[in-house]
Amino acid sequence: MHLNKRPLAALAAAFVIAASGCSSTAPARSASRGVTSPPTASVSQRPSIEPTYRHVVAADHELASKAGLEMLERGGNAVDAAVASSFALSVVRPYSCGIGGGGFMMIHLAKHPRLTGLPRTIALDYREFAPSWATPDAFTKPPLRDDPLASTEGAHAVAIPGTVAGLLYALENYGTLPRDVVLAPAIRLAEEGFPIDADHARVVNGKNVKGFFERHPAYRARFAEFRRIYDDGNTNRVGAILKQPDQAKALRLIAKDGASAFYNGPITDAIRATLKADGVAVTASDFINYAPKELAPLETRFRSRRVLTFPPPSSGGIVISQVLGMIEARKSEYDRFEYASADATHYLTEALGHAFADRSRHLADPAFVPVPVLALTSATNIRDLAGRIDMTRTQPAESYGSRLTSAGAQELRDAGTSHLSAVDSFGNAVACTETINLEFGSMLVVKGYGFVLNNQMDDFTTRPGQANAFGLRQDERNLPAPGKQPLSSMSPTIVLLDDQGKEEVELVVGASGGPRIITGTLQVMLDSIIHDIPASRAVAQPRIHHQWMPRTLTIEADLAGAPDVGGTVASILGKRGHDVKVGSSECAVQAVRRSPRDRNRFEAGSDPRKGGKPAGQ
Ligand code: GLY
Secondary structure (H helix, E strand, O other): OOOOOOOOHHHHHHHHHHHHOOOOOOOOOOOOOOOOOOOOHHHHHOOOOOOOEOOEEEOOOHHHHHHHHHHHHOOOOHHHHHHHHHHHHHHHOOOOOOOOOEEEEEEEEOOOOOOOOOOEEEEEEEOOEOOOOOOOOOOOOOOHHHOOOOOOOOHHHOOEOOHHHHHHHHHHHHOOOOHHHHHHHHHHHHHHOEEOOHHHHHHHHOOOOHHHHHHOOOHHHHOHHHHHHHOOOOOOOOOOEEOOHHHHHHHHHHHHHOOHHHHOOHHHHHHHHHHHHOOOOOOHHHHHOOOOEEEOOEEEEEOOEEEEEOOOOEOHHHHHHHHHHHHHHOHHHHOOOOOOOHHHHHHHHHHHHHHHHHHHHHOOOOOOOOOOHHHHHOHHHHHHHHHOOOOOOOOOHHHOOOOOOOOOOOOOOOOOEEEEEEEOOOOOEEEEEEEOOOOOOOOOEOOOOOOEOOOHHHHOOOOOOOOOOOOOOOOHHHOOOOOOOOOEOOOOEEEEEEEOOEEEEEEEEEEEOOOHHHHHHHHHHHHHHOOOOOHHHHOOOOOEEOOOOOOEEEEOHHHHOOEEOOEEHHHHHHHOOOEEEEOOOOOEEEEEEEOOOOOOOEEEEEOOOOOOOEEEO
8 A cells, every 4th residue: 555645756756865974984873864765755656676585584783684584494383483583682792682681572373383372473572571670669769769770780780691591481481492502603603703893883982982981981991891891992993803702701611501590590699799799699489480471462553554652661562543533533534644654653753642651650560560551542532532633733741641530861872672573484573672771781790601791770760750772752551660660661563464264463563762762663664654665765764753752753864854735844843843853763674574465485684774684594
């Protein structure tokens, strides 16, 4: 389907000019457009030049995609591939995710040699838990009250990691290959090393590593182990080889002994010792008690499709369901908006305003506080929210959000998360998003095992009334508590389409980038489902971001400068009251989509902003 009712020659020209203005040598994420051709009305009519695959992994690093493909080529399924890619990402994207972090995996199983009762979709939650010291007032009383960096740097920022438990749970229950086979590519990459790419060098040379140590020279000694491995004066150069023999030791132990090596064994002891040396006593039972959870996916219908998104403690599924619902609630009007027009952008922004206001007020870990999922996503509520969108203007902050009965920091560290999408030729699919929160997490590296520990505690409402590192203001429902999981934006999503009586995977998608995960994932979904834009182009399109608070609408330059009736998209939105900032998406989306032209094959896209590449056959 395509919606443009008039030729967009002028818009097309604007995109071409803006794209050709990008320096090819600029770092991948700031030269973020990557738009090689304009999103015109004819996108769906052109013969596809998009490569297609019978099985494929799209990760945000090509070597991680290849680790997954290696499993698929051995006859493994999408779960084997996703687990191999995830362990490889721990090595090749150590600033984004890894065995010191946590994640969410959406698994759609259509066929499995051991399992019956398929098809079935599982939302596997292996997000970090708060350790037992983390009481609700931990960050508002001395000594943490007086340390503004306590929730982002060092041992107090670290929650109990879930990645190893989650990946091995997925492998044992839904994969098909042995543990040592699936871990082999990651071990190889850690031992033999891999070349630093542009995104990696950007992070090490940027405000959050180089800049951080310039601003806080006293922390050089505190994070000496981090600096020895990841900031040694060599590993900030594109092409330099990064070897991680210590992390290889951890991965070998996990391959040999399974999750017990990490939760009740030598790696546990090393993590506890590392935290202790930085002033925090975490108990052995904090680790022994870690267990991943199987959740029921949130389900919503959109354009005759079944959209399976992640439930709380993710906020992503609810926000995505609400926004898709608001688009459907005024479908005939929305479908008259030109692609990438001021009207389409305004409607999406206002819908995001409502959904992010709800995120801020109502969402948290449902194991600890009531979360009104049904009320927030009910048809009546969605109709009410959609009806309150005024196409002529934006509104004051307090008018957004559900009517239920009952300045953020701009120094973003945007890449502390990674998403991969995988499909096999058996009909199975995995959308997997993992994180250590901000870039290089807490900067604490486990002595002897060389991996970075997360700083996921900052995703809690550590200081009520104050925004976190992503500028998110969150409710006291999201205060920390022992064993509680912080609210997340990770949104691994699988879309199923009924094709002649048989439901098939149509789209596997997700992103990194804090709250931008949600807006990036949504926009690629809309591009793919409504506008039929192939996966590799959908992930590269210019995007917007709005999260209700702060009241800023970020628009990537190619879209901001695109001409529309009466001005550019940015100038028209400015006149409607939006506080428009032209800036980068700070989000990387990976998507796999069933080819509309050959239903046995898939398109795949890794976001050019982060420099990833899919690998498939
Ligand atoms: N730490 C990013 C997220 O989970 O939203």
